Amino acid sequence: GENVEQHPSTLSVQEGDSAVIKCTYSDSASNYFPWYKQELGKRPQLIIDIRSNVGEKKDQRIAVTLNKTAKHFSLHITETQPEDSAVYFCAALRGNKLVFGAGTILRVKS
Amino acid sequence: NAGVTQTPKFQVLKTGQSMTLQCAQDMNHEYMSWYRQDPGMGLRLIHYSVGAGITDQGEVPNGYNVSRSTTEDFPLRLLSAAPSQTSVYFCASSPSGEEQYFGPGTRLTVT
Numbered sequence: 001g002e003n004v005e006q007h008p009s010t011l012s013v014q015e016g017d018s019a020v021i022k023c024t025y026s027d028s029a030s031n032y033f034p035w036y037k038q039e040l041g042k043r044p045q046l047i048i049d050i051r052s053n054v055g056e057k058k059d060q061r062i063a064v065t066l067n068k069t070a071k072h073f074s075l076h077i078t079e080t081q082p083e084d085s086a087v088y089f090c091a092a093l094r095g096n097k098l099v100f101g102a103g104t105i106l107r108v109k110s
Numbered sequence: 111n112a113g114v115t116q117t118p119k120f121q122v123l124k125t126g127q128s129m130t131l132q133c134a135q136d137m138n139h140e141y142m143s144w145y146r147q148d149p150g151m152g153l154r155l156i157h158y159s160v161g162a163g164i165t166d167q168g169e170v171p172n173g174y175n176v177s178r179s180t181t182e183d184f185p186l187r188l189l190s191a192a193p194s195q196t197s198v199y200f201c202a203s204s205p206s207g208e209e210q211y212f213g214p215g216t217r218l219t220v221t
Contacts, residue, residue, distance in 0.1 A: 102152045
């Protein structure tokens with residue numbers, strides 16, 4: 001089955017800096033790659049996603065890139081703010097099964 | 111719309127007890143799923159359903175049963191609770207199987 005690895009497990013950045021989180025997946029048939037943000041004690045919420053026929057997608061300060069050949073995708077957050085502090089999860093969809101990475105704790109220091 | 115609702119919010123069980131976690135959605139989504147979240151392990155798929163009457167296993171199905179008799183409801187049954195099932199459980203629904211709309215979660219402790 002699909003396996004998703006996510007790095008780093010924790011990331012601390014200064015307010016205003018950029019943050020990058022990387023994920024690799026194992027199954028080349030996976031075709032949908034979402035990113036979720038989870039604040040402490042809350043439910044995960046979708047922040048951006050990308051399909052396998054697209055290489056990059058942007059939404060304001062957030063972007064996702066996908067390299068199908070290398071089977072990895074990344075989340076880029078620019079101009080980080082304290083409210084970006086949360087746990088971020090990547091995932092890969094193969095058929096009807098969504099497999100998540102282990103998560104990255106992002107801390108934005110002001 | 112209430113979205114996805116889950117009950118109870120918290121539950122403590124003794125080893126060997128059984129219980130049902132309730133999940134309901136009012137968005138008319140065909141897809142529903144159950145995940146468990148453990149520290150350092152992300153969210154792992156337990157069972158999912160692509161429509162009423164259809165269910166299938168996810169990554170970690172052992173010890174759990176599901177049924178889907180209506181589009182709205184997708185209960186998760188723990189047959190004989192074990193300490194290894196201590197976790198936070200999230201139900202989710204989706205119109206297409208892609209974007210997941212999560213419920214607020216149920217924190218379960220098995221002693």
